[in-house]
Structure formats: C-alpha cells, structure tokens
Amino acid sequence: MTDFLGVVTTRHAYALFVLVSAIGLYMMIANENLVKKIIGLNMFQTGIFLFFVTSAYRIGGAAPIVEHGAGPYVSPLPQVIVLTAIVVGISLTAVGLALTIRLYSAYGTLRADALREVIGDE
Amino acid sequence: MSDAVLPLLIALPLLAAIFPPLLGLRFDQTGWPVAMATALLVAVLAGRLAWAVSPGSGGPRRFVHELAGYPAPYGIELVGDGLSAILALLIGVVAVAVLVYARTTGPDSDAFYSGLLLLTGGLLGMTLTGDLFNLFVFLEIVGLVSYALIASSDDPRAAYGALKYLFLGTAGASFYLIGVGYAFVATGTLNMRDMAAELAALGYSDPLVQASFGFILIGFMLKIAIFPLHTWQPDAYTYAPDTVSAFISALVSTTAAYALIRIAYDVFTVQFFAANPLITDAVLLVASVSIVVGSLLALLQTELKRIFAYSSVAQFGMILAAIALQSETALFGAVIHLVGHGLMKATLFMGAGVLASAYGAHTVADYAGLAKRAPITGGMMAIAGLALVGIPPSVGTLGKWFIALGAVEEGSLGVAAVIFVSTLLTLTYIGRLLETLYFNQPAATDDDPGVTDSVDDVDDGASMVADGGDSSTATGIDDIAPVATERVVVVVVLALSTVALFGAAGLFAELLDPVFGRFFQ
DSSP: OHHHHHHHHHHHHHHHHHHHHHHHHHHHHHOOBHHHHHHHHHHHHHHHHHHHHHHTOOTTOBOSOOOTTOOOBOOSHHHHHHHHHHHHHHHHHHHHHHHHHHHHHHHSOOBHHHHHHHHTOO | OOTTHHHHHHHHHHHHTTHHHHHHTTSSSOHHHHHHHHHHHHHHHHHHHHHHHSGGGOSOSOEEEEGGGOOTTTSOEEEEOHHHHHHHHHHHHHHHHHHHHHHHHSOOSHHHHHHHHHHHHHHHHHHHBOBHHHHHHHHHHHHHHHHHHHTTSSSTHHHHHHHHHHHHHHHHHHHHHHHHHHHHHHHSOOBHHHHHHHHHHHOTTOHHHHHHHHHHHHHHHHHHTOGGGOTHHHHHHHHSOHHHHHHHHHHHHHHHHHHHHHIIIIISHHHHHHHOHHHHHHHHHHHHHHHHHHHHHHHHOOBHHHHHHHHHHHHHHHHHHHHHTTOHHHHHHHHHHHHHHHHHHHHHHHHHHHHHHHHOOOBTGGGTTHHHHOHHHHHHHHHHHHHHHTOSSSHHHHHHHHHHHHHHHTTOHHHHHHHHHHHHHHHHHHHHHHHHHHTSOOOTTOOOOOSSHHHHHHOHHHHHHHHHOSSOSSGGGTTTSOOOHHHHHHHHHHHHHHHHGGGGHHHHHHHHHHHHHHHTO
C-alpha cells in the first residue's frame, strides 16, 4: 500500500503523460471530425512534452543559470527539446488546419467518414 | 576536403528555399533556376563527400563536423561516412532529375520550388546528423514539407491524402520522440556515438532501453510505410502531382529507412538484437508479412500509381527484414536496395507521369498498346519494372540477391522464401503491365484526337521504325499532347542508371566497408 502511495505521489506525472497521450491518440483515431482529430494530435504531443519536462524535474533544483554555490541545477536540455517540439507542433497544426479548410471548401464537410465516401477510399 | 561540406549540404538548400518567393516579388519564373542551381550544387557537394570518404582519396573515411564549435556530447555533430555519403548522393541526383522533369510540368509556382528545396535540405539533414533529437527535427521538416507538396495538386483529393499522411506521419514522429525520450532518460545523452557507449554500459535487456527501441521502431515503421501502418502511402502517392510522387517515393521513405539502419546499428548496435531475440523475431515477422501483403495488394490495384505505391510497401518490408537479420551481407543488400528502389520508383513514377500527360493514361487498361505509340517511355518503364522484379542485369537484382543471401547465411530460410514469393508476385503485376503495354490492342472506343491511330493497326512495323529510331527521342509520344523532350530524357537516364548500377557492387562495398566494419565488430 505504501508502495502504491509512493508511486502515486512521486510518479503521478508519468501516469498523466500516459493518460493524456493515450486519450489524444484515441481521439485522433476514433473521432470522425477532422478538427477534433487535430486537437487529439495536439493532445498526444502535449503528453509527450509533459514527459520531457517531468524527466528534468529535481527537488530543490535551480534554474540553470550558473552562479557560485547555487547548485543543484535542473537540466536545461529537455526544456530546450520541448521548446523545439512545440514549434514543430504549431507548424503541424497550421498545415493540418490549412488542409482541413481546403477539404471543407471542396467537399463541404469536416467528417472523415463522409470524405471517405465521397472520395471512394477503400 | 574539410568537413565544412557537411553543414553546407544542409544549409545551402534550406537557405536557397527563401529565394524563390523573395525573388518572385520582383521577377517572374525565378523559382526553377534557383532550385536547379542549388540542386546541382548539392549534387556536386554530395559527390565530393562520396569521393572524400572513398578509399581512392586516401583521406579519412569518416568526417565529423561539430556545429558552432561545441564539442560532441554537448553540441550537435554532423557525420559523413560511406553510408551517409551514398544517401546524400542519391538525394542530390534525384533532386536534379526531378527538377529537370519539373520544368515543364510544374506545379509551376515559387512555393513549389521552395518546398522542393526545403525537402532536399531536410532529407540531407536526416542523412548527415549524428544527434537523435536533431534527427527528429529534420524528420518533421521533411514531413511538413511533404504534406504541403502532396497537397499542391489541383485535385482536392490530394488534400485528403496529405491530411491522412499528416496524422499518421506526425504520430510516427511523436512515437520516435517518445523513444528518444526514453533513451535520453536512460543514458542522459542525445549524441548517437555517446549513446551507443552508454547503452552498452547499461545493458541491452533493460526494459527502458527495450521500450525505447520499440517506440523508435514503430515510429519509423509508420514513416517508412510497413504493412499494417502503410495506409497513408497509396493515397499520398496517387493524388500527389507526378513530380512530387516521384520525389517523395524515391527519397522520403528511403531516408527514414536509412535513419532506422543508422539508429539500429550505430546506436543500439547488433548486440541489442542478439540480446533481444523476441524483438528481432517480431520485426522479421512484421517485415515478412509486409513483403507478401504489399505485393498482393499491388496485384489487386488497377491504377498505376497505386500499384507502385503498394509495391513500395513490399520493397521496404524487405529492407526492414534485412535490418533484423543482423547479417552484414543482408544489410549490404538493404543499402543497395534503398538506392536501387529509389531510382526505380523515380523512373516508374516519372514514366507514368509522361504517359499520363501525353495520353491521359492512369490505369493499367489505359496502357493497352501504348508501347507502339510511346516506344521510348514505355520501354524505359519496362526496364525499370523488370529491375523491380529483380531480373539481371539491374540494381534490383543486386539488392534482392544480397538480402536473400544474408537470410540464407543466417539460416532464416523463411525470409528467403518470402523474398522469393514476393519476386514472383512482383513479376505477376509487372508482367501484367508489360503484357498490356506491348501485346494488347488499344481499345476501339479510344476517343483521343489521334491522327496516327489508323496507321498504327495497318503498318505498325513501319511506324515503330520511324518512332523508335535512334535520332528522335520524343517523336513516339508527341502526337497526342506534346511532352517536353527533357522529361523523356530524364526517364531514360534514370532507367539506364538502374541497369548500370548492376556493376557497382564493388563500389558500394568499398564505400561501406569501414561503416560495416564498425557495425559488425
């Protein structure tokens, strides 16, 4: 029991990463609305960012601006990774939404199943 | 040679991508010259890199460039060795070929040429980087530009194909990122060489390391389009403009497969496979299924571009199988097949593009008797198709031969059998195409405004001689809708290159020798 509590109190962020990513991925696959698919994709990626940020956390860690005797520091590398990945994610969302707008103006629907029917996808 | 050629190869196309829209503000038609000049320069630089790492130059066989002068474990390093030089050269050559082909077909906009340059830069980045997260960034650059280029067709279905690719491609890249995250948490480094040492110290049966490899593998399987995860690929290749189909089918999956080889053998190393037989067997199984099902699906298609797309699923299954075989011979075959498949698919898609714009031929049925009217393009597609089957002499033979030989050497007779079966299936769908192309009569209801149709039936022998003569390259196909000669010339050159590379096994071996020496020490 104490072991379980220990996991919940110290590792809850990792559980949250799995939960958020899985919900996002499920939403991307199962929801037929293209905009909601894109939201799901964003959620999936956000879960991954959470994992990276959490992995860098340490109790009592200071911001990595080096001064004498001010350590220990938090590793800045995962945060840089997340920053880059956020930029990539935004570009992806933009391209995805642009394609969605084009599909909407061509077929007048946002639903993937309706599109499949119109296009005759297998 | 200094190692400065490595950052130049990446930075040059990325920087040049700014110029087509910028110059487009003042001048017309600047996109193509800028893109062409850059692609030529890239091809020359890649050639220099290949020469520098070859034994003939007498220099070091591996070049490392530390970006911004930060030393390796902290900064990002670019690595040029035999393996990456081969890929860089392939990217340069295909980029030049596609641009020559694109001059008259377009899509003729500055944004298109910018996209093509960005894609070239991204692919070169994936090829040359020695850092796992940097690879992710380039993977996403390649992905983003691919989605945009596929959607550049006038057909709104292209946007559907691109969006499907976007969802699956992004999921793939995100899985890769999770895998890199796990490996980073396990080792505390992102540099490939550094991580290889850390992983060896950590042990390959650590669950975190196994999970990391699993996520990276799934991510790349999505990007490469291995069977259950291939669903984006046929739509993307079919609905994209012909130019883009040729470029993407030749290079994007190829470079992702290269990155998987690099990570599997340079970071996780062959000992990882030896320590995890379950993972190895699972990969072999998935790859075998992909080979057979990809070939079967290709057999069921009627649309030409779809046939070629599903055929890629089978060919990349073969490359994945070669990765999991842990055999030097098979991996050698995989690298040759990467290059060969890229050239063959570029030829086939460009050839299909020529015939589509000349005769409006999109399905196998449309190809009936086309060889009489387009002897050159038809013949070149036949050559590339036979190379895809693996008929010697062609680069397709070499790749398949070494992969199958490696499988036999490792005692994986099942994989060898699967490759054999897939070859027969490939022969079936290529054979059907060739039969239609050469022996079927064109449909009587042909409503083309062709003037030569009546002549064709009476004395096709004479018209064959007139068309197929050595001097006139494009006369066979300019009777319906004129097609620029250079498009046909590109198809001819690429098709002949797939034949010529049959003799290049020794060249590949010389370039890859030190790399494989490190992989299989």
